[in-house]
Amino acid sequence: MSKPVVATTSxxxxxxxxxxxxxxxxxxxxxxxxxxxxxxxxxDIKEFTKPCDIGxxxxxxxxxxxxxxxxxxxxxCKILVSVGECAIMGGLPALRNGxxxxxCIAEAYLGVPSVENNKEGILPNDDELPMITDRVYPCHxxxxxxxxxxxxxxxxxxxxxxVAALVTGNEMKLPYEVVKFD
Amino acid sequence: MSEKVxxxxxxxxxxxxxxxxxxxxxxxNGVYIPSLCHLRDVIPxxxxxxxxxxxxxxxxxxxxxxxxxxxxxxxDISELNDMRKAIVExxxxxxxxxxxxxxxxxxxxxxALAYRFQMMVPRYPYEFPIKTPDxxxxxxxxxxxxxxxxxxxxxxxxTEDGKNIFAFQERGHKVEINIDHExxxxxxxxxxxxxxxxxxxGSILKKGTGFSxxxxxxxxxxxxxxxxxxxVV
Ligand code: SF4
Ligand code: SF4
Ligand code: FES
Numbered sequence: 001m002s003k004p005v006v007a008t009t010s011x012x013x014x015x016x017x018x019x020x021x022x023x024x025x026x027x028x029x030x031x032x033x034x035x036x037x038x039x040x041x042x043x044d045i046k047e048f049t050k051p052c053d054i055g056x057x058x059x060x061x062x063x064x065x066x067x068x069x070x071x072x073x074x075x076x077c078k079i080l081v082s083v084g085e086c087a088i089m090g091g092l093p094a095l096r097n098g099x100x101x102x103x104c105i106a107e108a109y110l111g112v113p114s115v116e117n118n119k120e121g122i123l124p125n126d127d128e129l130p131m132i133t134d135r136v137y138p139c140h141x142x143x144x145x146x147x148x149x150x151x152x153x154x155x156x157x158x159x160x161x162x163v164a165a166l167v168t169g170n171e172m173k174l175p176y177e178v179v180k181f182d
Numbered sequence: 183m184s185e186k187v188x189x190x191x192x193x194x195x196x197x198x199x200x201x202x203x204x205x206x207x208x209x210x211n212g213v214y215i216p217s218l219c220h221l222r223d224v225i226p227x228x229x230x231x232x233x234x235x236x237x238x239x240x241x242x243x244x245x246x247x248x249x250x251x252x253x254x255x256x257x258d259i260s261e262l263n264d265m266r267k268a269i270v271e272x273x274x275x276x277x278x279x280x281x282x283x284x285x286x287x288x289x290x291x292x293x294a295l296a297y298r299f300q301m302m303v304p305r306y307p308y309e310f311p312i313k314t315p316d317x318x319x320x321x322x323x324x325x326x327x328x329x330x331x332x333x334x335x336x337x338x339x340x341t342e343d344g345k346n347i348f349a350f351q352e353r354g355h356k357v358e359i360n361i362d363h364e365x366x367x368x369x370x371x372x373x374x375x376x377x378x379x380x381x382x383x384g385s386i387l388k389k390g391t392g393f394s395x396x397x398x399x400x401x402x403x404x405x406x407x408x409x410x411x412x413x414v415v
Binding site: 082085088089090091092094095097098135138140141145147148149150152174176177179180181182 | 274278279280281282283284287288293296297300301302303304307308310311312397403404405406
């Protein structure tokens with residue numbers, strides 16, 4: 001029997017959730033036994049090459065590219081999991097919600113020490129660049145999400161338990177110390 | 183003269199003083215009735231409705247219900263627990279709760295209730311309301327993004343001559359907590375700490391003390407809210 005296929009991505013996240021996935025220590029060897037990875041920053045596969053069983057989503061949606069990738073994941077994965085606070089509720093990037101995009105962009109590109117040379121006040125507007133969304137969206141407000149793993153990042157044991165449970169069909173253990181929002 | 187009365191909670195026999203509120207009476211009998219706006223020995227406000235219980239088939243708030251002889255209370259049942267969880271979820275979407283960046287995280291009663299009820303995601307859409315914190319005070323920081331309007335601060339923190347330091351401004355959905363800076367300047371350091379401790383969330387914070395406890399050592403890191411009550415038999 002072929003192994004279940006897992007895909008992962010980081011949208012508006014900091015890669016902390018991916019780091020936490022790698023933080024399962026020696027169980028990483030079990031994971032490799034248990035599943036095969038497809039599109040993921042872990043193996044650097046850029047596009048889906050086959051239908052996947054599980055998609056792990058880190059980060060919320062802060063631009064058009066995030067929305068595109070998330071929809072692509074929904075299309076290609078049977079089960080989608082929001083991993084971490086940013087995927088679940090926008091997380092720290094969502095601190096900008098309520099501040100007009102124009103103000104955010106100005107804060108980043110106009111009159112700040114890091115862009116002293118931007119004398120003409122150029123704002124990035126190349127067609128190649130993703131459009132910034134009006135606010136940061138939790139993933140489940142953009143596509144259907146099947147499961148949620150809270151935490152910033154979710155504890156390594158929680159991610160491991162969840163993936164193992166999804167793959168084996170066994171019930172998931174949820175000890176009190178493992179489900180946390182920070 | 184206090185009179186003892188007998189009553190049951192989910193079939194467990196309990197004894198308390200007649201007229202004591204149900205949340206405290208239950209706690210004295212080792213039963214946790216989840217609560218949020220209530221503070222022990224403070225006149226209840228009955229504002230959050232987390233403490234909903236069933237008395238003779240009717241749902242009511244335990245913190246405002248005095249104990250009577252022969253009451254048969256239902257508490258730990260799925261209907262009520264889901265209702266409580268729904269309220270917790272509503273409070274999360276109604277404010278801006280960025281727990282990973284919150285000084286109260288790990289010691290927050292709202293978060294602790296979410297842990298107890300295993301909230302993975304609120305069932306309601308996030309509102310991301312626009313709120314402005316008040317950072318003007320030299321010792322206290324009012325972070326309105328996190329206020330759950332429990333009125334604990336209004337009810338418990340007063341000047342020596344009984345004047346309110348905190349008050350609500352506006353009404354309904356727009357209501358927000360305000361602080362009287364002039365009166366607050368006269369508060370003792372203990373009162374400042376008490377205001378911080380009594381706020382169940384990270385809305386009133388003593389400045390300069392955030393993140394002092396390492397993760398793993400905070401109040402609700404290892405023990406669920408209410409487990410201290412349930413341990414006492
Ligand atoms: S007040 Fe509590 S629930 Fe709100 S952000 Fe802080 S820790 Fe989280
Ligand atoms: S500031 Fe804190 S104590 Fe006061 S009403 Fe808001 S949540 Fe309650
Ligand atoms: S604790 Fe009873 S209504 Fe809030």
